[in-house]
Amino acid sequence: MTKDYVIGVDLGGTKILTAIADLEGNILAKVRKDTEAKKGKDVVIQRIKDTVYEVIKEIDGDLSEVKGVGLGVPGPLNISEGIIKSTPNLDFDNLNIIEELSDLNLPIFLENDANAAAIGEKWFGAGKGADNMLYITVSTGIGGGIIINKDIYHGVGDGAGEIGHITLIPDSKVQCGCGNYGCWEALASGTALIRMGREAVESDCDTKIAQLVDSPEEIDGAIIAQAFKEGDEVAKELMNQLATYLGIGLASMINVFNPEKIVVGGGVSQSWDLLKDKVSETIDKRAMSSLVEGVEVVTADLGSEVGVIGALAVALTSLDLL
Amino acid sequence: MTKDYVIGVDLGGTKILTAIADLEGNILAKVRKDTEAKKGKDVVIQRIKDTVYEVIKEIDGDLSEVKGVGLGVPGPLNISEGIIKSTPNLDFDNLNIIEELSDLNLPIFLENDANAAAIGEKWFGAGKGADNMLYITVSTGIGGGIIINKDIYHGVGDGAGEIGHITLIPDSKVQCGCGNYGCWEALASGTALIRMGREAVESDCDTKIAQLVDSPEEIDGAIIAQAFKEGDEVAKELMNQLATYLGIGLASMINVFNPEKIVVGGGVSQSWDLLKDKVSETIDKRAMSSLVEGVEVVTADLGSEVGVIGALAVALTSLDLL
Incomplete structure (x- = not known):
């Protein structure tokens, strides 16, 4: 029997924290990696993908069971086009992050990190x-x-x-x-x-x-x-x-x-x-x-994991699952 | 052949301005009356109703052709319950204005005057x-x-x-x-x-x-x-x-x-x-x-008639006609 999951990625200037959760938002596994921002865009993109693959592996899941990925990033965005306009600490100016992650073959939902945190607190934290x-x-x-x-x-x-x-x-x-x-x-x-x-x-x-x-x-x-x-x-x-x-x-x-x-x-x-x-x-x-x-x-309520919980909530709300 | 109309009422402390319009918002007639606020609530309510009846009569229309009435009033409201909590210059504290106007037998859509003006400018004015x-x-x-x-x-x-x-x-x-x-x-x-x-x-x-x-x-x-x-x-x-x-x-x-x-x-x-x-x-x-x-x-764009045009727009948007 297959199960359904969502993934949340909290992309920061120094670390990437990625979690996989069931459709109620219960976190089943987490993977944390250094962003390695100094090594440039391609390395960072690859590391994001690696966390996604690893977190699925952690629960013995399959990519096909993942309904979507919420991605919280700092800095101004163009959400409908999937573009990161600029970010402090990351060399991502005018980067189409959804295109860059397209070989994951998953719906990617981009959100500003403060907004992702707001969505996280609204659904799973003090804003319930x-x-x-x-x-x-x-x-x-x-x-x-x-x-x-x-x-x-x-x-x-x-x-x-x-x-x-x-x-x-x-x-x-x-x-x-x-x-x-x-x-x-x-x-x-x-x-x-x-x-x-x-x-x-x-x-x-x-x-x-x-x-x-x-x-x-x-x-x-x-x-x-x-x-x-x-x-x-x-x-x-x-x-x-x-x-x-x-x-x-x-x-x-x-x-x-x-x-x-x-x-x-x-x-x-x-x-x-x-x-x-x-x-x-x-x-x-x-x-x-x-x-x-x-x-x-x-x-x-969500403390230091508000970013990744927010990213999960972004995926769940974007998929109309909350 | 019957036609469809909406009515907008701009209730102010000194005057009531009421207009009737077609469903595109084109004003067909207007009636203006002093509010006579000093004579008390019942007089003001009656004067509101009179403007509604008169503006329909002005175009030889019928009450049954009116789809709804937008009502813009100053002061804090409870919109879902139809209550005017208080108004400057009007003795309307905690008045259920929708109940008071119920013998018009028309859907009444209450809105704060600044919000009504915003809706008016959005649909018919500078905010188009x-x-x-x-x-x-x-x-x-x-x-x-x-x-x-x-x-x-x-x-x-x-x-x-x-x-x-x-x-x-x-x-x-x-x-x-x-x-x-x-x-x-x-x-x-x-x-x-x-x-x-x-x-x-x-x-x-x-x-x-x-x-x-x-x-x-x-x-x-x-x-x-x-x-x-x-x-x-x-x-x-x-x-x-x-x-x-x-x-x-x-x-x-x-x-x-x-x-x-x-x-x-x-x-x-x-x-x-x-x-x-x-x-x-x-x-x-x-x-x-x-x-x-x-x-x-x-x-x-709408000048001194923004209130009544706003009230018309409130009726039209509330009826999903805009």
Whole structure:
């Protein structure tokens, strides 16, 4: 008796994580490989294929039993044409990835990684049951996925969801990677927290953060969170500043989308306990009360495997199996 | 031979404008009545019904030939239950308007007025052909309608599209009607322009605006626009400030939605020629270039009748006739 499977591939700049699952999304096996991005496009493509073959082999399955492959990749895409327009860390500019993978002879469903994560959380994580939700990942940057009537909203050029680039403080001196000043991402991401922590230490603030590291370069979000937990006032102030910025952006998104749920993922969400009160206070102050009542802000469920679970969910939703 | 018609009702605080159209949306007759809001709910309901009967009579039609009625109303709604939660200027709190109009024996399709305007512009105005677009009305406040895959996006509690209440400048001293400080609407609406104009005159700036009015209370958007056209530097500065604020908010919406089109309506859009260069400059600076390339920002086409044309479009789309 044959069985039916789907495969999810989370393609990152340093690793490829591929999983095979049944049609309920239960993961049966996983294969992880280094991306070997430096060896060029052909090597990376071959490695993607290898993970697909290997993961099928892991469960003694057959290629013919695989209904489709969801592929989550960073960077802007043209989804209908299967093109990766560009990716950070990968030499994939204007690459038709679906063509490159055509000898797998499987339907390939391409999706942006933040959108794939949103789809994963919606079907298998903290977003379960929410048909209109936002997924927001706060780590190095701030990314997002917009789910409307159960589906990802892509926008006219597959570029929707760049919520990290709403302008939060127009006259901010902090320049964002996108070129603009005062983007939400420039002020409320993990990178922003680290910047604030380093500035505090470099300005000789009396803070435990300085005692926890040998040099300002070692400061990261975990260090600042630790200092906060140990009662450091400067660390508390920095976390409150971050939470305020997060809350302002979330309030704006609540006013625009009236979502049922906002799922917050990414590294910064691991310190949510230290942030959530100030985030809530800011949302209450800045979003319309009827919309605040209707929304639940929760942290993501899927942890570090959100990418591959998201890719599986992309395959399952694209095949109308969810 | 019987014909098929739809009716659109634009219910406002001071007037009711009702139109009857064929199934292509061509308006055949219109009836306008004062709302008489002060006389209470029952009078207003009766006046709505009267406009419906009268507009049918105007074309020698019959109630049985009307396929449905689109009803645009201000204020938050529960669309599926047909409830007006509250409206400014009307004593309609938690009113089931569909029940109240049930003796018309016609399908009634309720919609928020900004959303109705968005639907009107999408099908009969400047948004024609754009499946993913934003409609933004800039007048007393800033309202909006979000069109995704040809349909209005309502959000989980029919409250989506409160784009005027994204926070534009978190530490602004200008309080918005919603309670928050520094909302887009508080800084970039017609009301904001008037406030800035009055402040300029009251602070004894050397400006033509002062010469055009007898007292600061007379200052409105048209006066400021006139002063700008006559070469007044202060008026130019105010309009540039307004345009910058408009551009910041539009840039954020472009980054979030990647829309095909943004249609700008409302009183302020009548001065678009004076605003558009600075708006474009700001958008270019603050939105991602790939998304800016994909969007067209245009002024609304439907003018003062956008409400009733929108209501007709609500009926036609609800009946799957568009």
